[in-house]
Amino acid sequence: MSGQLAGKVAIVTGAARGLGRAYALRLAGLGADVVIADLNLDGARDWGEQLGADTVPREIEAMGRRSIGVQGDLSRPADVARLFDETMAALGRVDILVNNAGGAIARESGPRASETTQADYDLLMDANLRTTLLCCQAAVPIMKAQGAGVIVNVTSQTGVSTLPGGLLAVYGASKAAVASLTRTLAAELGPCGIRVNALSPGIIMTARVAAQAAARGIGTNAQAESLPLRRLGEPDDCAGVVEFLVTDLSRYVTGQVICADGGAVLHPN
Structure with missing residues (x-):
């Protein structure tokens, strides 16, 4: 176990499964104590994700x-x-x-801007932008009192570049807003010793993505071959970026959006 984050406390939202779990385990491996926040703390079971203990907090305690x-x-x-x-x-x-x-969790409408209902617009903006803003607002007074802190917001490839045919339009808009929020918070909070950056994942083969791949046409060989790196991502590919952003390796980095997408945004649609 590395001690780079020994004595630090981290909150990871959406951490009961998938990418959030990968981030939480990476931070714990670096020595941090970690709070797992999620809408459903048993969410891994819904997608057949295998844990090393009954829950993610117990994995970290182990x-x-x-x-x-x-x-x-x-x-x-x-x-x-x-x-x-x-x-x-x-x-x-x-x-x-x-x-x-957060996530691309529209429930009753199609994936294009012209098809999105008001209810799904509200759902996507709440899940992706509102959650990020509220958590940042809650963290800032604590971090200011401590004189330091690090915030990593998770946006998406769709918040940086368009998908073919304009798919996931409002989800992408919500994630683009997260990227903008990241830059403005970095400008605001830098003088307080607080760094704010963002990670932009591409298609990452979590248990949920793998389970939905056939039905949704995601995670295909064709998609992998279209990328400059010729493979789809794994959770640890993104966890490594989080490690960089929360440690002193990035101590002079703030207001940036780092893409972990195999080069997908090099060829925008």
């Missing part, structure tokens, strides 16, 4: 770190306040915030 799980809807201010209150009560500080919660 690594010798402290961890708690907080379940809630982070688009609701009361749930965000409870997350940070429980974190401070249990662990006493917040040094790192990784805003991973």
Whole structure:
């Protein structure tokens, strides 16, 4: 176990499975105590993702770190306040915030801008932009009082470049807004010793993506071959970027959006 983050406390949202879990385990491996925040703390079971213990917090405890799980809807201010209150009560500080919660979760409309209902617009903006903003707003006073902090927001390839035919349009718009928010927060908070950057994943083969690949046409060999690196991503590919962004390796980096997409945005549609 590396000790680069020894004594630090991290909150990772959307961390009960998939990419969020990969980020949480990476931070714990670097020595941090980690809070797992999710709408469903048992979410890994829904997609057949195999854990090393009953829950992600218990996986982290088995690594010798402290961890708690907080379940809630982070688009609701009361749930965000409870997350940070429980974190401070249990662990006493917040040094790192990784805003991973969200997704392309439209329920009743098609993937193009002209097809998106008002209900799905609200859902996508709440899940991706509102959760990020609320969690940043809750973290900032704590980090300012400590004199330092690191925030990593998770955007998406679709927030940097368009997909063929304009697919996932409103999801992409919400993630583009996260990228813009990241830059403005970096400008605001830099004088306070707080760095803010973003990670932009491409197609990453999580258990959920693998389970939905055939039905949704994602994670295909053709998509892999279209990339300059000729392969789809794995969760650890993104976790490595998070490691860079939360450690002193990036101590002079703020306001940046780093793409981990195999080069997908080199050939925008």
